[in-house]
């Protein structure tokens with residue numbers, strides 16, 4: 038069974054990991070997860086060398102801290118922080134005081150604890166890169182499930198090489214013919230939550246899609262296998278750049294997750310369709 042990252046990362050692939058991995062190659066030497074987010078895909082993909090990259094240096098900072106310390110240290114740190122700040126599902130004052138403290142000191146493990154008590158367990162920042170997610174009253178806490186996930190997760194990340202780069206700045210020379218890259222970028226058609234300015238990073242644009250497709254084509258031309266997750270149809274809109282690029286290069290589009298919101302299968306209402314796909318060059 039797949040290991041779950043101890044986050045509730047927006048866009049994480051945990052729930053559909055099997056349907057994606059069904060199309061992953063076997064016997065991977067070097068694997069790059071170029072938009073790794075909470076790392077649900079990196080930790081569940083077997084390879085001799087794993088690189089996990091994401092522009093979100095807050096989450097990469099937490100992952101590096103998890104990697105650096107042993108699990109007892111991490112759990113002790115979390116428990117003593119919860120006790121010190123009296124964090125609970127009801128103590129909003131404690132949460133806010135701890136949030137102020139984090140924004141002044143920026144310790145990645147504190148950010149992890151803070152996130153555990155926040156609304157929907159989200160990483161949200163203002164334009165000054167201060168964490169500003171509200172309190173998760175009666176809902177969020179560092180519970181037993183997260184504790185267990187963290188222990189299992191910690192084992193899986195020991196050898197991963199993390200980086201917090203824009204995908205354009207990553208050194209793709211680590212990939213040689215036969216290696217594999219998985220790209221799970223924000224999806225142009227659905228990425229409101231990445232472009233709402235609340236994540237503290239620049240948004241995702243058509244130009245980013247274009248640059249990413251170019252990088253994947255170049256890698257493909259030199260024998261690297263790739264799999265690209267995306268949404269090519271959503272509420273009556275289509276991502277023609279990606280559809281045309283796949284057709285021109287004979288890449289294969291695999292349907293992964295077709296959602297029909299408020300679904301009525303008998304109508305032809307394209308406005309309710311979201312077509313999530315995995316595109317591969319093999």
Ligand SMILES: C[S@@+](CC[C@H](N)C(=O)[O-])C[C@H]1O[C@@H](n2cnc3c(N)ncnc32)[C@H](O)[C@@H]1O
Pocket residue numbers: 046047048049050051071072073074075076077078090091092093202203204205221222223224241
């Ligand atoms: C769909 S999410 C990936 C989720 C991930 N596969 C998981 O399972 O958690 C897209 C990710 O792309 C990252 N991202 C956005 N723009 C980026 C950029 N220019 N370079 C690298 N990463 C970027 C976001 O921070 C986000 O984590």
